[in-house]
Amino acid sequence: MHLSPLTVALPGQVWGVAAPGPDGPLVATTYDGDNLSRTVLTALDASGAVLWKHRADGHPYPPLVSVSGTVWIAQRDAGCYVLTELDLAGAVLRSVALDHEPHEHLGAFVLLPDGFCVSWLPANRSRVVPAGRVPRVARHDERGETVWSTSIPLGSLKLEDLDSAEHPGPPREPRTLAASRWQPLLVSADRIAAGFADDGSGIGVTLFLDTAHGSVVAQTLPGPRGRCAIAAPGEFLIGEQGYSFFRTTRYDRTGMAAQRWSSHGLLLIDRHGGVRGPESENIRRLRSRFRGLAENGTLLGGPLLRGYYTTYPALDSNGTAVFWREGRLLTVDADLRLRELFLSEDDRAVMGRILLLADGLVVFSLGSDLLFFRDTGLGPLDDGPWPCGGGNLNGNPVRYQ
Template sequence: MTEPQSVPMPGQVWGLAAPDTGGPIFVTSYDGKNLSTTVLTAVDVAGEVLWRREFDGHPGRPRVSTSGSVWVAHRGPTGAVLTELDAAGSTVRSITPEHEPFERLGSFVVLPDGICASWLPAERNRPVPAGRHARIARHGEDGSVRWSTPAVLDQLSFPGCIEISAETSWEARPSKPWAPQTIEAHHWEPLLIAGHRIAATFADGRSGIAVTFFLDTTTGRLIAASPPGPSHHKAIVGPGEFLIGSQGYGAFSTAQYDSSGTVVQEWPTHAMLLIDRHGAISGPESENTTPSRSRFVGLEPDGTMRRGPALSGYYTTYPALDHHGTAVFWRDGRLLAVDADFQMRELFALEDEKRAVMSKIMLLDQERVAFALHDELFILQSTGLGTLDNSVWPCADGGLHGNPVTHQ
């Protein structure tokens, strides 16, 4: 493998996506230290910057449509705007989804006939006024609302939770219901669509305790909601079915929910999950503990675990799975590969690498691997890895498009 190519980005990277394994790679980032400007950069797989576009507003993840165009969310004169650009960087269209002036866009995904979005009832870090709630909405191609369903975070509680007292100091309290003062779209996989079901996750901005709401994709009917808990990484596991991981406040587990919103299996671990084309589930464990106790693990159908190699360090890119069953990820300054037999090898290392802000891993054509560390995009050639596995969840966001939607 040759030395990786480093492509400087304008600021801290927020997301990567691509239309296919041949690129281009679409990168969203800050504009230097300007936290209120989004820069969208297109980079070819050889590492050449093709074009850049700037938008007003905090960056989010880019979403690529089935036609290969890229969508970004940004701020417009009357609120949130979604803009579609082609591979050459020309604007195809901009739409303003119907929403109230006080609402903030939480997350969105692109559908063949419009978008689905989660909306927050107040600006970032602002208290939620009484009577306002988060919601999930499906919008047509012109931004009009087809349906809208409230997501009510009324009373939350979780054993061992730590909440902020009235004096704003941290205080451990017994499990006791409280009403969220601020509501956020969940940081990890906030909006997933698996065919006829939507999983939308909202969190209390102070404690991180979250609830996932399961809805019918066509009608918006609320099917069920998960119990409040310290939700973390999630994945689509099949038609209408999701994996939801929990980590923190003593929790360390993963649950599989079916299309009725019922838990049908649980595992005593939390990981950045990968699902291969045969339905096997695996990934590097993710735990807020140092020194590391994490391993690469497999989640067996009967609820047991297969424990693989130990993992040093802490910060980890979301892995990607190639068609040979090899998972690749960056952790502790090393690009690691774990094969289908759970044998781990090092592909590349950077000395004294301490950067904590990381993107997902992307597997591209001709054995290329791409990922970002803080404000640098790295492209590695001739890694010996195969193409991305053809499965429902072979990497973060369910694929190169960065658009966690399946149509089964």
């Protein structure tokens, strides 16, 4: 198969792309050119034509699409964080000022049926955290007022429970904190998984909280937090990679580790509960595979994968995964057979997630560009709990069933 992509240049580096459904339109947040403190929200149709743009103050966050098809973005307005809702024509419907302390910074947010769940940082991610300040997770109503708030005293993020000879590295006391780089805030049924990490070392923890009241159910041990996913109602997959860690753990709704695999990657979970995806191992790059994770903790060996940098894949209803890796658009079918759809010399490492839209249209970002691939032969997106990055086309990792 020979494909030729359509490339659409956006105003700056892309931070997220979402869609209300398989027919589009697409919405993307980017920097405003070289201005790193301005967000541009761009809407495009399935042909790549720009429909409208909206500019806002503040560093970009990924856009989230509600179940009713409206678009939400975060912005910083006169020292306060505001969530703004727009319709698909680009009109501002409302702005919600979130209740928070002046020194706090927005880590991540997701949309709930009756408001928002937000992780708050005690300082800007690039600034040293003042003594006595801690992050927190909060639930806000539709007006932005606090329903509940839970402070998170993280303590030490050292790998103190591990043998330093077996797990070498520079673990140290954290000085700066960030919402975890990958999937920082997930909501599944009556549980929330919130990740925080030392911005310097990447060592972090995941907190499991009760959705209704905000009480902490459990907390993982400190580790190099990696890719995560919603596995089932109240259950999560938490990956760890770095400092000789290369594993994924399934946590049940009590916060206990129910299963562990010696692999880490960009996971997909289909409607039957099957788990698979491409590994991204940055030490032994020639040993990464597309893996299946069996229920008994064993690994199903798929094709070898060269390179490391990978878009978060998407899974179609036939069990075929599609992803971009090292300049190639690849698919791996349900029988773990690899197929190359497109080859280029494009080695850009700043990339987003795959959006699988109607008629097999594949869209993803590289740097400040959106790439559109048509006629891929792929089916519609699977309806499992985690068939793509963000858990759905809306980019809102919230599931109640």
